[in-house]
Amino acid sequence: MEKTITVIRGDGIGPEIVNEAIKVMDKVAEKFGHTFHYQDILAGGCSIDAYGRSLTDEALQKCLDCDSVLLGAVGGPKWDGVAKEIRPEAALLSIRSAMGLYANLRPAKLFPQLADASPLRPEIVAQGIDLMMVRELIGGAYFGEHKTVEENGELVAHDDMTYAEHEITRVGKVAFETARKRGGKLHSVDKANVLDSSRLWRKTMHALAEQYPDVNYQDILVDNTAMQLVRNPSQFDTVVTENLFGDILSDESSMITGSIGMMASASLGDGTRGMYEPIHGSAPDIAGMNIANPLGTILSAAMMMRYSFDMAAEADAVEKAVNDVLDAGYRTADIMSDGHTRVSCSEMGDLVAARI
Numbered sequence: 074m075e076k077t078i079t080v081i082r083g084d085g086i087g088p089e090i091v092n093e094a095i096k097v098m099d100k101v102a103e104k105f106g107h108t109f110h111y112q113d114i115l116a117g118g119c120s121i122d123a124y125g126r127s128l129t130d131e132a133l134q135k136c137l138d139c140d141s142v143l144l145g146a147v148g149g150p151k152w153d154g155v156a157k158e159i160r161p162e163a164a165l166l167s168i169r170s171a172m173g174l175y176a177n178l179r180p181a182k183l184f185p186q187l188a189d190a191s192p193l194r195p196e197i198v199a200q201g202i203d204l205m206m207v208r209e210l211i212g213g214a215y216f217g218e219h220k221t222v223e224e225n226g227e228l229v230a231h232d233d234m235t236y237a238e239h240e241i242t243r244v245g246k247v248a249f250e251t252a253r254k255r256g257g258k259l260h261s262v263d264k265a266n267v268l269d270s271s272r273l274w275r276k277t278m279h280a281l282a283e284q285y286p287d288v289n290y291q292d293i294l295v296d297n298t299a300m301q302l303v304r305n306p307s308q309f310d311t312v313v314t315e316n317l318f319g320d321i322l323s324d325e326s327s328m329i330t331g332s333i334g335m336m337a338s339a340s341l342g343d344g345t346r347g348m349y350e351p352i353h354g355s356a357p358d359i360a361g362m363n364i365a366n367p368l369g370t371i372l373s374a375a376m377m378m379r380y381s382f383d384m385a386a387e388a389d390a391v392e393k394a395v396n397d398v399l400d401a402g403y404r405t406a407d408i409m410s411d412g413h414t415r416v417s418c419s420e421m422g423d424l425v426a427a428r429i
Contacts, residue, residue: 241273
């Protein structure tokens with residue numbers, strides 16, 4: 074099988090971690106008889122430096138013409154002062170919107186080998202953490218109208234949080250289908266006691282729930298969700314919510330695992346094409362030092378194989394290789410603890426690839 078992958082190495086540690094993911098993907102291709110074609114584009118701060126904008130039309134077209142996109146990380150303090158319409162993060166919003174990637178799937182799984190890294194109490198951690206956060210990605214407050222105007226002698230800022238039924242329905246279907254393939258339980262997060270957009274969200278999700286009688290469906294308010302994630306995360310299997318709430322809760326759910334460098338994500342739309350990236354940032358303070366953790370990017374590549382390429386066996390092989398490396402006691406700096414062997418970013422990529 075041949076697949077074309079648009080590669081965004083990005084800024085900071087992005088090039089380093091993407092290099093290791095490609096190393097692992099090439100080993101998968103060799104073992105399973107596939108061919109992966111890579112086409113690099115600039116996006117984020119490096120594109121601003123080169124072209125004066127965070128994403129060119131030509132780069133965006135390569136995202137639209139490929140089978141999937143692999144992203145490292147974008148942004149950093151260097152570009153904090155640029156106009157908001159060309160900030161590094163604007164490139165990601167443009168790509169998601171143009172590709173129609175309305176559902177972000179972010180697993181938060183506690184790797185048993187890293188249980189000591191969780192900030193939660195041991196008795197909570199012992200119950201296990203393995204949930205999938207499904208976040209609506211191209212609607213809500215981030216894509217609504219934004220304006221700052223003068224009213225009665227002072228500045229007043231407006232951010233419009235808008236959702237249409239079809240936007241809720243399409244991400245809701247992804248969430249129900251995901252729950253059906255996992256533990257059969259879905260929590261839908263909203264703020265229906267205050268917000269009209271959340272009341273429509275809840276009404277639409279209730280209508281969808283009737284189509285999935287095999288899924289145990291529950292409503293939960295966003296503030297209660299934030300509390301429950303640290304009190305008893307094992308109660309959650311699949312969680313779906315809108316863009317702003319999802320941005321916050323997915324970060325929280327990832328941090329309770331204690332190993333943000335391990336966390337992958339997938340952004341999907343109606344077709345098989347998606348964008349895959351680790352959830353951490355560009356970490357410019359350690360860029361070029363060969364100490365970053367590439368496992369989140371490697372696991373994102375595994376998600377690409379699973380969700381976009383229908384390569385379940387290949388994805389399983391990557392995930393098993395990562396677990397085998399952790400079982401063998403190898404750790405990058407961010408997950409290092411006593412009694413284990415510290416390795417560099419590139420060494421970790423070598424170790425995973427060798428176990429494919």
